[in-house]
Structure formats: C-alpha cells, structure tokens
Amino acid sequence: MARHFLSLYLLIVLTLGAVSWGQDKLWQAHGGQGPADDKRLVVALFAVDNQLHNVPTEQWKPLIARLAAKAGVGLELFATADIVGRETLDKLKHGEVAYMQTGSATESWALKQLNEDYVLALKSAEPDAQRGLLDWTLTLLFYAAIALMIMIWIWPLTRDLRTLENAAARFGRRNWVFEAGIKPRSQIYALAETFRKMAARIDGLIASHKDMSNAVSHEIKTPLSRMQFEIELAQQAQTVADVRKSLSHIKTDIAAIDDLVKATMGYAILERADMSLNIGTHNFTTLIPAIAEYVRRNARPEVRMRAAVQSGADKVVCDMHLLETVLKNLLFNAARYAKRDIRVSFNVHDGVNYLFVDDDGPGIPEKDRNRALESFVQLEQSSSKKTGFGLGLAIVKRAIEWHSGEVVISRSPLGGARIAASWPAILPGQPVPAHK
Ligand SMILES: Nc1ncnc2c1ncn2[C@@H]1O[C@H](COP(=O)(O)OP(=O)(O)OP(=O)(O)O)[C@@H](O)[C@H]1O
Numbered sequence: 001m002a003r004h005f006l007s008l009y010l011l012i013v014l015t016l017g018a019v020s021w022g023q024d025k026l027w028q029a030h031g032g033q034g035p036a037d038d039k040r041l042v043v044a045l046f047a048v049d050n051q052l053h054n055v056p057t058e059q060w061k062p063l064i065a066r067l068a069a070k071a072g073v074g075l076e077l078f079a080t081a082d083i084v085g086r087e088t089l090d091k092l093k094h095g096e097v098a099y100m101q102t103g104s105a106t107e108s109w110a111l112k113q114l115n116e117d118y119v120l121a122l123k124s125a126e127p128d129a130q131r132g133l134l135d136w137t138l139t140l141l142f143y144a145a146i147a148l149m150i151m152i153w154i155w156p157l158t159r160d161l162r163t164l165e166n167a168a169a170r171f172g173r174r175n176w177v178f179e180a181g182i183k184p185r186s187q188i189y190a191l192a193e194t195f196r197k198m199a200a201r202i203d204g205l206i207a208s209h210k211d212m213s214n215a216v217s218h219e220i221k222t223p224l225s226r227m228q229f230e231i232e233l234a235q236q237a238q239t240v241a242d243v244r245k246s247l248s249h250i251k252t253d254i255a256a257i258d259d260l261v262k263a264t265m266g267y268a269i270l271e272r273a274d275m276s277l278n279i280g281t282h283n284f285t286t287l288i289p290a291i292a293e294y295v296r297r298n299a300r301p302e303v304r305m306r307a308a309v310q311s312g313a314d315k316v317v318c319d320m321h322l323l324e325t326v327l328k329n330l331l332f333n334a335a336r337y338a339k340r341d342i343r344v345s346f347n348v349h350d351g352v353n354y355l356f357v358d359d360d361g362p363g364i365p366e367k368d369r370n371r372a373l374e375s376f377v378q379l380e381q382s383s384s385k386k387t388g389f390g391l392g393l394a395i396v397k398r399a400i401e402w403h404s405g406e407v408v409i410s411r412s413p414l415g416g417a418r419i420a421a422s423w424p425a426i427l428p429g430q431p432v433p434a435h436k
C-alpha cells in the first residue's frame with residue numbers, strides 16, 4: 001500500500017517536473033531567440049546607436065567601454081564578421097534588433113548594426129541560464145506540494161478501494177457475508193453498494209439452493225418409500241384387484257413427485273440470473289376479473305370473490321404470464337384460508353401499480369410474514385392436510401422482484417391476510433407504453 005502510494009507520488013512529481021522542463025525547452029526553441037518582448041533593450045540599443053553617430057568611428061570602442069562601466073551592463077562592440085547565422089545577419093542588415101546566444105548558450109545578446117563593420121551588442125538578463133540551486137529547489141518544492149495535494153485527495157479513495165478488496169476477498173473465503181463498512185460520503189460508496197447487493201443476491205441464491213435441495217429430497221423421500229411399500233405389497237398380492245390397487249397408489253405418488261418437480265422448476269426459472277421478461281401492456285380491467293372467476297370456480301362453494309380494478313387500468317406494464325402466476329398463487333392461497341370473502345383490487349397511484357389480495361381467514365402472524373415469503377416454507381405443519389410445497393409466495397415475491405417491485409404481507413381490513421404487490425408503472429429500461 002505504502003509502496004503504491006509512494007510510486008504514484010513520485011510519478012506525479014516527475015511528470016510535473018518533466019512537463020515544466022519540456023515547456024521551458026519548447027519556449028527556448030520556438031518562442032525565444034532572446035527576450036524578444038523586452039522593449040527596453042531595443043530602446044537602449046537605439047539610444048547608444050544615436051549617440052555613436054555623432055562620434056568618429058575610432059572613438060566608438062573607448063566610448064562604449066565607458067558607457068558599459070558606468071551603467072554596469074554588458075555593452076560591447078562586435079565585428080560584423082563575428083556574427084553568425086543567416087537569419088540574424090538578415091535582420092541586422094534591415095536595421096532591426098536581432099538576438100544571439102554565445103557558444104555556451106548561457107548568455108544572450110541583443111544586436112544592432114552600426115555600420116558595415118560593427119555591430120553594437122547589449123547583454124540581456126537570462127534568468128533561466130543562470131538558474132541557481134535555490135531556484136531549482138523552490139520549483140521542485142512547488143511541484144511536490146501540488147503532488148501532495150493530489151495525493152491527499154486520492155488517499156481516501158485508495159484506502160476505501162483496499163477495504164473493498166479485503167471485504168470481497170473475505171466474502172469469497174468465509175461464510176458469504178459481505179461487510180465492507182464504506183461510508184456514504186466515500187467516492188466509491190456506489191460501487192460498494194453494488195457489490196453489497198451482488199453479494200446479497202449470491203448469498204440468497206446459495207441459501208435458496210440449499211433450501212431447494214433439502215426440501216426436494218425431503219419431499220421426494222415420502223412418496224418414494226410409499227412406492228417401495230406398494231411394490232412389496234403388489235409382489236405379495238394374491239389377486240389382480242390388489243395389484244391394481246397398489247399400482248393406483250404408486251400412480252398417485254408419481255403424480256406427487258411430478259407436481260414437486262414442476263413447482264420446483266417453475267421457481268428455479270425465476271431464480272435464474274438470466275431470466276428475460278416478456279413485458280407488454282395489458283388490460284387489467286378484464287384480466288383480473290377473469291382470473292378471479294377461474295379461481296372461484298375451483299374453490300369451495302361458499303367462497304365469495306370480489307374484484308375491484310381501477311377504471312382505466314387497461315395498459316398495465318407487466319409480464320402477463322408472471323402476473324397470472326402471481327394472481328393465481330395469491331387467490332388460491334386466499335381461497336384455501338378465507339372463511340368466505342376474498343377481494344382482489346388493483347390501482348395505480350403516483351406511478352406505482354398496486355395489487356392487493358385480501359381475505360377474511362386467520363391471517364399470517366406478524367412474526368411469520370417474512371418467512372412465509374421464502375421458498376419451501378409452510379406455516380402450519382399438520383402434515384395430514386398438507387397440500388403444496390410452500391413455493392407459492394416465494395414465486396410471487398420473485399416474480400414481482402423481476403418487475404422491480406416488492407411484496408408485503410399485512411393484516412387485511414377483511415380480518416385475514418393482505419398480500420400487497422407493487423411495482424413501478426413504467427419499468428426501468430422499458431419503453432413508455434404507447435397510448436392507442
Ligand atoms: N391467505 C393466507 N392466509 C393465511 N395463511 C397464508 C395465506 N397465504 C399463505 N399462507 C401461509 O403461508 C404459507 C406459504 O404459502 P405458499 O403459498 O408459499 O405455500 P403453500 O400455499 O403452502 O404451497 P404452494 O403455494 O407451493 O402450493 C402457507 O403454507 C400458509 O401457512
């Protein structure tokens with residue numbers, strides 16, 4: 001960790017240093033023959049030039065030496081023959097001020113031609129060329145400070161990423177519990193949340209697979225041992241009628257296993273990560289009463305079913321196959337537990353679809369409400385009356401979750417259980433339903 005931090009820090013310092021050095025070089029190569037914008041040099045050169053023209057040529061040298069000594073500047077008289085560089089010579093010929101660096105490139109001169117033989121040269125200050133150790137140290141400190149600021153900003157990010165990495169590693173090694181403890185104000189909070197949800201989903205999948213294999217083996221064991229017993233009976237049977245009787249029992253047990261396989265498969269499909277929905281718009285004002293009527297016909301005769309669907313609920317966005325499964329599971333449960341009255345209602349409120357199934361039966365105790373939504377959970381254990389496998393509500397929950405919604409169990413105004421399923425009226429990623 002510290003090594004990574006240090007290497008990143010050095011990288012930033014070096015990059016900043018390299019960029020600044022490169023910028024300097026570029027400026028020297030393209031922008032500056034010399035301090036081209038230094039008008040003062042030009043003025044000085046023209047002033048000296050003017051003064052020299054009133055003096056005979058042979059007095060130029062001593063006069064220039066005197067001037068240089070007096071002003072404390074590098075003022076010299078060069079022979080035109082000593083000036084190199086075509087461009088420089090051209091400029092001088094046209095009476096312009098030109099710039100030249102001496103061989104060591106540490107000095108820069110501003111030049112002005114006086115006559116054919118002589119050129120007046122004024123030394124310009126070259127801060128870069130004389131950059132001292134202090135200067136370099138200060139520059140380095142400046143960049144080091146910038147790099148430090150960047151690192152202070154990056155530090156919590158690096159720390160949180162490491163925490164997340166550790167949590168992910170622990171998740172794999174240990175009992176599928178993901179605990180990273182990344183604070184909401186962290187830059188990677190959203191990432192950690194995605195991880196947490198993914199981990200919870202994996203955890204849920206593992207748990208449900210465990211439940212499923214436990215339940216399946218348990219549910220299969222009873223009919224299997226009954227079948228074994230019936231086969232033995234058939235083997236010892238004296239009459240054809242006895243054999244037929246055993247065969248008929250075996251057939252019932254096979255049907256029970258078949259039901260279990262079908263129910264389990266139906267649930268397993270909903271547990272798959274790659275399930276795709278067949279989303280469409282459906283007219284609930286006719287569909288819900290039709291399904292309610294179908295369930296009523298298959299229920300005890302005293303059961304009364306009422307369907308209250310908000311008028312205008314004719315373009316409800318959902319996967320109808322899944323929603324039909326949801327409705328049938330909820331209504332068959334209600335029909336099993338209701339004394340008499342069942343009410344199914346649907347309405348849309350604030351962009352959310354609400355489906356309620358109410359009954360006047362015993363209801364589901366508060367402590368069991370979450371558990372009842374899990375797979376293979378049946379609350380009353382009287383095995384003599386046992387029907388189903390405890391998959392209905394788990395299927396309902398999963399199907400609604402596929403619609404980005406949720407299922408909540410509460411007490412119904414009718415006195416029994418209320419199962420409320422809600423999901424967004426416009427599903428994320430789905431086109432807004434077209435109004436016909
Ligand atoms: N309307 C209801 N009133 C009272 N209890 C209910 C109601 N609906 C469900 N339950 C309880 O919740 C349990 C789970 O219901 P679920 O629909 O998941 O399974 P099941 O109906 O027993 O079997 P399956 O649906 O697989 O045929 C039921 O066993 C029952 O105890």
Ligand SMILES: [Mg+2]
Pocket residue numbers: 329332333388391392393
């Ligand atoms: Mg059920």
